[in-house]
Amino acid sequence: xxxxxxxxxxxxxxxxxxxxxxxxxxxxxxxxxxxxxxxxxxxxxxxxxxxxxxxxxxxxxxxxxxxxxxxxxxxxxxxxxxxxxxxxxxxxxxxxxxxxxxxxxxxxxxxxxxxxxxxxxxxxxxxxxxxxxxxxxxxxxxxxxxxxxxxxxxxxxxxxxxxxxxxxxxxxxxxxxxxxxxxxxxxxxxxxxxxxxxxxxxxxxxxxxxxxxxxxxxxxxxxxxxxxxxxxxxxxxxxxxxxxxxxxxxxxxxxxxxxxxxxxxxxxxxxxxxxxxxxxxxxxxxxxxxxxxxxxxxxxxxxxxxxxxxxxxxxxxxxxxxxxxxxxxxxxxxxxxxxxxxxxxxxxxxxxxxx
Numbered sequence: 001x002x003x004x005x006x007x008x009x010x011x012x013x014x015x016x017x018x019x020x021x022x023x024x025x026x027x028x029x030x031x032x033x034x035x036x037x038x039x040x041x042x043x044x045x046x047x048x049x050x051x052x053x054x055x056x057x058x059x060x061x062x063x064x065x066x067x068x069x070x071x072x073x074x075x076x077x078x079x080x081x082x083x084x085x086x087x088x089x090x091x092x093x094x095x096x097x098x099x100x101x102x103x104x105x106x107x108x109x110x111x112x113x114x115x116x117x118x119x120x121x122x123x124x125x126x127x128x129x130x131x132x133x134x135x136x137x138x139x140x141x142x143x144x145x146x147x148x149x150x151x152x153x154x155x156x157x158x159x160x161x162x163x164x165x166x167x168x169x170x171x172x173x174x175x176x177x178x179x180x181x182x183x184x185x186x187x188x189x190x191x192x193x194x195x196x197x198x199x200x201x202x203x204x205x206x207x208x209x210x211x212x213x214x215x216x217x218x219x220x221x222x223x224x225x226x227x228x229x230x231x232x233x234x235x236x237x238x239x240x241x242x243x244x245x246x247x248x249x250x251x252x253x254x255x256x257x258x259x260x261x262x263x264x265x266x267x268x269x270x271x272x273x274x275x276x277x278x279x280x281x282x283x284x285x286x287x288x289x290x291x292x293x294x295x296x297x298x299x300x301x302x303x304x305x306x307x308x309x310x311x312x313x314x315x316x317x318x319x320x321x322x323x324x325x326x327x328x329x330x331x332x333x334x335x336x337x338x339x340x341x342x343x344x345x346x347x348x349x350x351x352x353x354x355x
Contacts, residue, residue, distance in 0.1 A: 059147075
């Protein structure tokens with residue numbers, strides 16, 4: 001067995017404590033970094049609202065709900081009889097205080113917000129909204145995203161699951177909050193995820209895994225902006241020593257905005273890194289690296305074989321075909337193979353050692 005394989009077997013992931021998770025909770029870090037992030041409002045949730053989020057079925061408020069237009073012909077002599085559905089009506093959520101605060105915040109934030117709970121936003125449910133995004137303009141929009149998201153379920157029921165001291169949370173009551181953040185039309189290309197180990201950045205990854213050719217030209221500027229922001233704002237302000245933070249860089253002036261904090265463990269998407277790489281990084285000897293999607297072929301490969309929000313679901317046959325190549329190398333080979341398949345001339349004899 002090779003030394004590399006032995007070392008991989010010995011690799012132990014850094015422990016995550018309940019305090020690390022609490023430090024990443026929005027209400028804990030927002031007051032400290034308020035001037036460096038997007039305007040937000042925190043709405044404490046009652047136990048009844050949390051029960052509603054945990055309940056089966058998706059029942060939504062009528063406010064903001066789209067209604068289909070119908071035309072019905074009714075005989076003038078016919079009496080119209082309505083049959084109320086008491087069972088459905090009884091399950092329609094009734095949280096006037098929350099709905100009022102949502103409407104007020106939407107108005108205050110110039111017409112649109114995006115929601116999250118203590119730790120995560122319902123990004124996995126964006127497909128279900130009319131805008132295919134997290135943009136919300138009514139209580140109906142907010143409820144729909146929250147009720148449709150597995151990420152929200154994780155916040156409510158599994159936030160401390162991987163903590164080494166999770167027994168501490170057994171009798172502790174968690175205050176859940178609805179966070180409404182002001183909506184901005186941000187450029188996905190300028191969002192980056194930064195991995196911090198022992199209070200040092202060990203890696204920076206492009207967050208949106210599409211190919212943006214211009215990023216290579218401004219890579220050094222991106223790195224400098226992130227490191228300066230980390231040194232000046234984040235390092236001494238955040239209480240954990242191992243964590244992940246997301247930033248948005250405004251391209252016209254290279255200004256960095258804090259987006260969120262996440263725990264330094266496998267529940268956070270490592271994007272262009274692997275968690276083995278991040279955990280084994282030696283902060284005393286290693287040099288941190290920024291990783292970008294290098295080609296359209298690589299972006300296509302990732303889109304096909306590492307679907308969004310399912311990065312651990314890689315088909316076995318794709319792994320078998322990779323034969324140890326890097327993602328970029330295999331992506332180029334995969335792209336060429338797909339082109340040959342579309343042309344109708346791809347067969348098993350077309351593989352060569354050079355590919």
